[in-house]
Amino acid sequence: MDFEPSSEQQMLIDQVRRFVREEIIPLEAKLDPDASELPAEDFKRLTDKTKAMGLFGIDIPKEFGGPDIDIVTRVLLAIEMAQHRAGLYVPCYGTFGGAGLAQIFEANEDQKERYLYPTLRGEKKPFFGLTEPSGGSDPARAIQTKAERKDNGWVLNGAKLFISGADRAQYGIVFARTDASKGRAGITCFIIDSDTPGFHVRRVVHTLRSSSYATELEFKDCWVSDHQVLGEVNKGFAVANARLTRQRIPYAAGCIGVAIAAHEMAIEWAKMRTTFGEKLANRQAVQWMLVDNEIDIRTAKHFTLEAAEKARRELPFRTEAAIAKLTASEGGGRVVDRAMQIHGGMGMTKDLPLERWYREMRIRRVGEGPSEVQRMVIAREILGSNLR
Amino acid sequence: MSIRLRLDKPWQPLTAETATRLPGQLGVYQIADAKGAVLYIGQAGGRSIFGLRSELLREAEERGPGCQFRVEVNMQYRSRWFELLMVHQADHGALPPDNAKNPPPTLGRLSPA
Numbered sequence: 083m084d085f086e087p088s089s090e091q092q093m094l095i096d097q098v099r100r101f102v103r104e105e106i107i108p109l110e111a112k113l114d115p116d117a118s119e120l121p122a123e124d125f126k127r128l129t130d131k132t133k134a135m136g137l138f139g140i141d142i143p144k145e146f147g148g149p150d151i152d153i154v155t156r157v158l159l160a161i162e163m164a165q166h167r168a169g170l171y172v173p174c175y176g177t178f179g180g181a182g183l184a185q186i187f188e189a190n191e192d193q194k195e196r197y198l199y200p201t202l203r204g205e206k207k208p209f210f211g212l213t214e215p216s217g218g219s220d221p222a223r224a225i226q227t228k229a230e231r232k233d234n235g236w237v238l239n240g241a242k243l244f245i246s247g248a249d250r251a252q253y254g255i256v257f258a259r260t261d262a263s264k265g266r267a268g269i270t271c272f273i274i275d276s277d278t279p280g281f282h283v284r285r286v287v288h289t290l291r292s293s294s295y296a297t298e299l300e301f302k303d304c305w306v307s308d309h310q311v312l313g314e315v316n317k318g319f320a321v322a323n324a325r326l327t328r329q330r331i332p333y334a335a336g337c338i339g340v341a342i343a344a345h346e347m348a349i350e351w352a353k354m355r356t357t358f359g360e361k362l363a364n365r366q367a368v369q370w371m372l373v374d375n376e377i378d379i380r381t382a383k384h385f386t387l388e389a390a391e392k393a394r395r396e397l398p399f400r401t402e403a404a405i406a407k408l409t410a411s412e413g414g415g416r417v418v419d420r421a422m423q424i425h426g427g428m429g430m431t432k433d434l435p436l437e438r439w440y441r442e443m444r445i446r447r448v449g450e451g452p453s454e455v456q457r458m459v460i461a462r463e464i465l466g467s468n469l470r
Numbered sequence: 471m472s473i474r475l476r477l478d479k480p481w482q483p484l485t486a487e488t489a490t491r492l493p494g495q496l497g498v499y500q501i502a503d504a505k506g507a508v509l510y511i512g513q514a515g516g517r518s519i520f521g522l523r524s525e526l527l528r529e530a531e532e533r534g535p536g537c538q539f540r541v542e543v544n545m546q547y548r549s550r551w552f553e554l555l556m557v558h559q560a561d562h563g564a565l566p567p568d569n570a571k572n573p574p575p576t577l578g579r580l581s582p583a
């Protein structure tokens with residue numbers, strides 16, 4: 083496969099690169115090093131710019147008003163958008179818009195009216211409620227939140243953990259067990275309004291990532307009507323799984339973007355910094371670190387574009403997405419670590435973005451399926467499905 | 471495992487003398503009136519010159535006598551700051567008066583058990 087960007091892709095890449103360097107990075111210099119949001123007036127100004135560029139809401143499907151950019155190009159742009167301090171988790175501070183949750187595009191017309199369109203208009207924010215205190219990597223077995231039939235609807239009881247944005251959302255997609263005897267075929271997906279009685283955001287879950295946080299949720303006799311079932315009863319696992327696989331590709335792209343930014347900083351520093359009468363760049367120990375960075379970045383980029391290309395061609399891409407996520411999150415972590423080592427003491431400070439990337443990149447080896455689960459997915463492909 | 475949501479350390483008088491003795495680390499703090507009613511929840515973030523010390527010195531200078539404070543050293547100062555604001559809102563139905571003048575644009579809501 084040839085992953086050399088076309089002239090049209092290169093034009094878009096250059097446009098986004100300029101935006102990051104001329105608009106985002108100068109603003110970021112004035113913000114708290116752990117900030118995840120821009121002042122409202124800057125957000126509005128920059129969002130108007132991305133709309134004028136024709137790149138607002140690039141992940142929204144064309145039929146819902148998105149700019150119709152294929153997934154390979156979106157990966158190339160996501161790599162660019164991540165190349166600033168907050169870029170790993172908040173690329174360009176959200177000024178390119180979001181697409182909401184992928185699952186909500188599969189909703190029925192009534193649900194689309196109530197949730198999808200308001201989300202695309204920026205009037206509602208969703209959360210994704212899958213992981214529970216009992217585990218996140220094996221949702222089919224770990225989900226203990228129960229939904230039981232009552233009064234032409236369902237009563238939910240249980241808890242969710244590590245749920246981002248639930249405290250600020252107007253609704254969420256929540257997975258609950260509707261048939262205890264059926265394993266992964268006994269899970270249903272519900273849309274829960276956050277003002278539903280019995281829905282509680284109990285606490286903030288503090289992590290390495292101080293810029294933003296996850297939450298713990300409790301459902302206590304939380305009743306919802308049948309109209310809140312997304313898809314079909316007992317078929318929620320497929321809804322979750324499709325999202326988890328597809329999400330791994332942009333997740334990998336963000337890691338690559340940050341790795342590239344850290345690598346460029348390390349190269350610049352190595353050429354400039356003199357120790358014991360010699361530039362760091364002339365020392366073999368540093369050269370080898372930079373070479374290893376280059377290899378990690380190229381490897382991850384190749385596999386991520388390969389996964390995106392397969393997705394674009396509507397071929398199976400589960401294994402490719404796992405390889406992309408694995409190489410980008412692990413390789414990206416190594417690149418940031420080496421860049422810090424090359425920077426010495428300065429690399430540890432909040433004066434530079436490296437320490438934030440180091441903390442946030444560590445989470446990437448666990449989020450969206452840990453490295454071990456990615457390896458399991460790849461092993462199944464290699465060894466055959468009879469290992470399941 | 472017990473998880474502490476609220477800042478419950480004893481109050482100290484907000485003066486330049488007490489603020490000078492604070493660590494230069496990052497963290498969060500609360501300012502209260504003489505009766506202990508919280509007026510403001512703040513953070514000493516990564517751009518503060520001497521962390522909590524410089525932030526509380528500034529508060530003491532700007533507010534003058536009659537206030538109290540308490541601090542928590544915390545590298546997760548941003549998520550902890552959001553948490554303290556949301557817990558205060560849940561407990562009192564509103565943000566502290568000095569935060570309400572300029573609330574964070576994306577503050578969520580908690581209902582602590």
